Amino acid sequence: xxxxxxxxxxxxxxxxxxxxxxxxxxxxxxxSSRTAIADKxxxxxxxxxxxxxxxxxxxxxxxxxxxxxxxxxxxIEFKSEELIKLYNKLLxxxxxxxxxxxxxxxxxxxxxxxxxxxxxKGGLHSDNPPAIYKEDNEYLLIDLDxxxxxxxxxxxYKIAPPQLGNVFxxxxxxxxxxxxxxxxxxxxxxxxxxxxxxxxxxYGKLGFPYSYLYSLEAMYKVTINGQxxxxxxxxxxxxxxxxxxxANTDGATFKVHRDSEQLFYxxxxxxxxxxxxGLEYNKYKKCCILNVNNFLIIAENDKLKKKGxxxxxxxxxxxxxSHTNATEILSKGFDMPIIAKAVEAYFVxxxxxxxxxxxxxx
Numbered sequence: 001x002x003x004x005x006x007x008x009x010x011x012x013x014x015x016x017x018x019x020x021x022x023x024x025x026x027x028x029x030x031x032s033s034r035t036a037i038a039d040k041x042x043x044x045x046x047x048x049x050x051x052x053x054x055x056x057x058x059x060x061x062x063x064x065x066x067x068x069x070x071x072x073x074x075x076i077e078f079k080s081e082e083l084i085k086l087y088n089k090l091l092x093x094x095x096x097x098x099x100x101x102x103x104x105x106x107x108x109x110x111x112x113x114x115x116x117x118x119x120x121k122g123g124l125h126s127d128n129p130p131a132i133y134k135e136d137n138e139y140l141l142i143d144l145d146x147x148x149x150x151x152x153x154x155x156x157y158k159i160a161p162p163q164l165g166n167v168f169x170x171x172x173x174x175x176x177x178x179x180x181x182x183x184x185x186x187x188x189x190x191x192x193x194x195x196x197x198x199x200x201x202x203y204g205k206l207g208f209p210y211s212y213l214y215s216l217e218a219m220y221k222v223t224i225n226g227q228x229x230x231x232x233x234x235x236x237x238x239x240x241x242x243x244x245x246x247a248n249t250d251g252a253t254f255k256v257h258r259d260s261e262q263l264f265y266x267x268x269x270x271x272x273x274x275x276x277x278g279l280e281y282n283k284y285k286k287c288c289i290l291n292v293n294n295f296l297i298i299a300e301n302d303k304l305k306k307k308g309x310x311x312x313x314x315x316x317x318x319x320x321x322s323h324t325n326a327t328e329i330l331s332k333g334f335d336m337p338i339i340a341k342a343v344e345a346y347f348v349x350x351x352x353x354x355x356x357x358x359x360x361x362x
Contacts, residue, residue, distance in 0.1 A: 020189040038201030039211075041193070045171045046164065060163040062215040069093040072221045074157065076228050080235055082112045086119070090224065107224075112231070113238040115245060121207075121220075123249030124227040125292045132347075133245060133255065133287040140256045141284040144268055146230075149250035150203040150222050151176060152277045153229075159222055161206060161215035168213070172202050226250070233271045240267065248292050253284070288347050296347055304348070312340030338362075 029037045108119040116127040160168040179194035205211040206219035246253040272279045283300040294308030345351040
């Protein structure tokens with residue numbers, strides 16, 4: 001009973017958010033996951049705009065099972081031999097059947113400027129051996145991240161499932177616009193709700209065969225072009241001796257000579273304006289990267305960014321740091337966190353693994 005009560009207290013913000021969403025949008029989401037919340041609100045917006053019934057929506061399908069990449073790839077002029085070869089290879093890529101491929105299935109493996117990459121169904125990933133990168137007197141570590149990358153690509157390039165067409169784009173634009181207004185007006189409930197909707201209610205359903213939004217063509221238009229645009233920026237920076245050492249879907253991290261810092265921002269901002277998608281930057285002191293989904297990063301402000309096997313917070317520690325999204329904290333699970341804690345102490349403070357474990361009090 002005490003554990004259940006503690007879980008209830010920890011989940012109060014999630015519960016309150018669902019009650020507020022129900023009142024604001026007249027939908028019952030009290031027992032819904034965040035994905036289900038996104039589904040219900042997107043469906044409501046589309047039904048309000050089209051007067052479709054729920055049954056009407058569920059009868060819509062894009063039945064195509066394969067896609068010719070030459071029909072979906074936007075014109076991009078690469079300059080390097082490796083990326084020109086990749087681009088031409090993709091133009092000849094005739095079909096890809098969704099039933100046998102997951103998001104990590106490689107469409108192409110290639111190297112560019114001493115960094116290995118995998119171009120996959122779900123996004124671009126760097127694929128280098130484990131390594132440690134440090135800021136020093138000569139080089140900075142700077143990360144860039146596109147804002148709402150896939151949803152904004154859909155708006156900018158008019159990518160939509162054919163069964164809904166412009167209705168889909170109108171609803172997506174409404175969500176992105178209203179979320180921005182809500183953030184400006186400090187309407188936390190609406191901003192948080194529409195963030196859930198933008199992240200989980202649109203692109204994610206394009207590749208889900210049981211959704212009325214399912215469309216292989218639209219999904220690959222988003223992911224393939226998104227990866228090629230990110231590669232184009234990586235190439236532009238490479239020509240100015242700014243090296244990428246990590247990439248993942250909507251962002252990348254670079255080793256930047258201190259004399260080239262302003263040049264880095266100028267190139268990135270110009271490219272951001274050209275494709276009309278905003279960028280965010282972060283500086284790092286140290287990046288300990290096992291692979292694309294497992295890393296420990298020490299940011300400029302000494303905050304730690306941990307993912308995968310490096311994540312080591314117990315529930316209590318996670319809750320102390322952030323009283324938001326208890327569901328996400330609980331879903332991570334805890335598998336021998338003492339090991340990851342010892343590794344963190346070694347990389348952050350230089351404490352030996354043996355010293356840390358033998359002196360730990362829990």
